[in-house]
Amino acid sequence: MDNQKALEYWKNLSKTPDLTQQSVKVNKINNHYKEDANFILRFTDKNTDILDLAAGSGGALNLYYNKINFVLAVEKFKEFSNFIVRADNVAIINADIKDFDTNKKFDLVLLFGVMQFFNEQESKQIYTKCKKFLQKERGESKLLIKQQFGLKEDVFVEYSNELKQRYFSTYRHIDKEIELLKNAGFKTISKFDIYDKKANRWDNTHFYALVCE
Numbered sequence: 536m537d538n539q540k541a542l543e544y545w546k547n548l549s550k551t552p553d554l555t556q557q558s559v560k561v562n563k564i565n566n567h568y569k570e571d572a573n574f575i576l577r578f579t580d581k582n583t584d585i586l587d588l589a590a591g592s593g594g595a596l597n598l599y600y601n602k603i604n605f606v607l608a609v610e611k612f613k614e615f616s617n618f619i620v621r622a623d624n625v626a627i628i629n630a631d632i633k634d635f636d637t638n639k640k641f642d643l644v645l646l647f648g649v650m651q652f653f654n655e656q657e658s659k660q661i662y663t664k665c666k667k668f669l670q671k672e673r674g675e676s677k678l679l680i681k682q683q684f685g686l687k688e689d690v691f692v693e694y695s696n697e698l699k700q701r702y703f704s705t706y707r708h709i710d711k712e713i714e715l716l717k718n719a720g721f722k723t724i725s726k727f728d729i730y731d732k733k734a735n736r737w738d739n740t741h742f743y744a745l746v747c748e
């Protein structure tokens with residue numbers, strides 16, 4: 536499986552002249568930015584600092600930024616990040632999350648709708664790095680992940696019916712992902728079913744959010 540295909544898709548999409556905030560969604564039917572933002576806000580207060588990795592066009596960020604202290608949005612494609620709100624408590628860095636590093640610590644680290652594009656080795660490296668970014672002083676820092684997971688087995692996609700082209704996505708079995716997170720140093724992983732049934736259109740995958748401590 537070659538995630539370069541997905542990277543090429545996103546790179547080409549970022550160059551389209553009629554780009555919109557909604558364009559960054561593979562599935563243009565469902566918009567869950569509000570549900571995502573509300574879930575994130577369950578773990579925040581006015582003093583919370585957030586690291587939003589692969590922030591995309593800021594669909595969720597634009598709904599939660601004014602209820603927290605600070606958010607650093609990391610997005611590979613500048614064209615997508617142009618849709619992220621400009622505010623005193625919002626910083627934007629255009630970088631690949633595999634290469635991104637910082638000495639700053641955060642109360643929450645977010646990985647929403649991105650980990651399906653990385654293989655197991657890459658994912659473990661990203662999760663290990665995320666643990667380093669978490670704030671230790673406050674004692675309640677968390678990594679939040681949201682994506683589709685395989686229900687019975689790993690589900691691999693090399694052609695997208697949504698996009699009508701070759702693509703790459705790997706929806707690992709939920710138990711395998713939890714094991715990856717434990718191997719990266721997270722001791723407690725809680726699973727949340729945050730969307731309604733209509734969002735889960737396929738019988739072999741399901742959207743879940745994982746809260747990792």
